[in-house]
Amino acid sequence: MSSKMSSLVNLLHLSFVVPKLIIIFVTWPLLIDSGIQHKSNVIYMTEGIPLDFVRDKQFLIEKRSLPPSVTSTLDIGVKIAMESITDITNIDSTIDLYMTQIWNSNQTRNESLKLSGEDIANFGWTPDTYFILAKTVIYNNIAQYLHFETSGQVTFDQKIRVTAPCKPDIWYFPFDNTSCRIILSSYGFSKEFISLHWMDAGVEFPVAYDKLSELGYEILNMSVSTYEAAYGKQHFVILEALISLRRISSIYLYQVYVPAASLVLVSWVTFWINGDNAGTPARASVGVMTVLSMLTICRGQTDTTNMAVSREPRLLDVYIWASFSFVIAAMIEFALSDFFRDPNFGAPGISPLHIPRYKRTNLKIDRCAQIGFPLSFLLFNVVYWGYVFWHTQKFASLANNWEGDTMKATDL
Structure with missing residues (x-):
């Protein structure tokens, strides 16, 4: 009796399994085709191309080759x-x-x-x-x-x-x-x-x-x-x-050129200070002050012009170091004048006529400096700014010829 019951259960089980296997066998190709089509649609939508829209509008989807409609260059x-x-x-x-x-x-x-x-x-x-x-x-x-x-x-x-x-x-x-x-x-x-x-x-x-x-x-x-x-x-x-x-360049005129030239002019004040013992500390103070101020300008331009990557000389460097040279030259002139100065010059009761001529050479040095230094600095500025003016005018013609929207392309 038990064997008959187990046979009946197995028969019922097969009656449920076999139809399912038949359904899977029949629908398997459709499932595969549906999966491929679904996967293809996912790829297109991921790339941002609605397939039906592209087909309806006849847009090009080839991105790596020239459009098929282009037959020449x-x-x-x-x-x-x-x-x-x-x-x-x-x-x-x-x-x-x-x-x-x-x-x-x-x-x-x-x-x-x-x-x-x-x-x-x-x-x-x-x-x-x-x-x-x-x-x-x-x-x-x-x-x-x-x-x-x-x-x-x-x-x-x-x-x-x-x-x-x-x-x-x-x-x-x-x-x-x-x-x-x-x-x-x-x-x-x-x-x-x-x-x-x-x-x-x-x-x-x-x-x-x-x-x-x-x-x-x-x-x-x-x-x-x-x-x-x-x-x-x-x-x-x-x-x-x-x-x-x-x-x-206007900002550099105010921040560099005018201060540098002013310091050169201030350094010349020592030429008119009395060459006696009382005037020596004043001349030394003015000379040291101008030298230190010029060094500050030189250091400031090295740090702030954003040109440190370049090792080439510049027109700005030429003017700064030329001005610095004039200031140093004024200090050297003071040293020479003080060297040839007689200690008794200017003392009470001593006439300048009683002082040897070579001891009065400091007065001649100061007089020569009062004329030579201004003329030299003036000549330097004429040459320097003449060169700058020539350069700016040479390139100003390019700006005058440019008419913005009316400029045409040139073929080489």
Whole structure:
């Protein structure tokens, strides 16, 4: 009886298991296909590409190769709108800019579409334009847009922060000009595939930029050029923008040049102080004070001009050390005058006629210094400021020829 009951239980168990196995066997291919399709949809949505939307609008999704609709060299126009220039140093500067690239995809559409924000590059092909010689490049993934027009024209605009190389004219400091370069090229496509060119002025400031003066600079000139460069067996189109900045030197006139010249003039006061025993302490005090003050100016400029990385001489150094030399020369003149001074000169009851002539040489030295020192310093200033004026006028013509928005791109 028990054996019959166990057989009946096993039969009932198989009656429940077998239908389930049949259902699984029949639906297994459908489950596999559903899983693959679900996984594929997840990949597309992760990359930000709604598959049905792309198919309906016929947008391009190939991001590593040229668009299939482009059958010849793709011509891309580039223009840059400068937003700000900050952190200008001897070797580089930080530039915030908007780079706009425009090309024709040869695909007409029923309606235009403008996309903005993150991952918009996933909705279509975008150029691989990169910055040559840039130390750092930071792309703002929020401040960008991609515009598809009905005619097939595509506009891609990005906000970018670039640390671009700069080269100042160290010798002319603080009347120097700093040149910063922005160099662009396609990274993977040679000129047979992509041809870059500047649009309109190439580089411009869309609004008046006054904050640059806070950094001690003003815009002198902006120019653009186009040329080719060979990398291996391929030739690439290179776009270069040159931004020339002129340092505002008025602050150095007030803080360095005027104090240095004033100390030189003060050092000459000793030439008119009486050469007797009573005047010696006064002459020594004035000489030491002027020397120490000039040393303070020299040390201050070494610490505060942010030019310590450069070992080249500068015009500012020439003026400071020339002024320092005049002050030292005044001290040497005082030593010579005191050496040839007779101890009895100026004493009561002693006539200067009773003093030997060689003992009265100090008076002649002082008289020569009263004329020679001012004339020498005046001649030095004429030569120095004449050279500075010639330099500033030479580069002022560049600023006069620059007309901002009317500047045209030049091809080399």
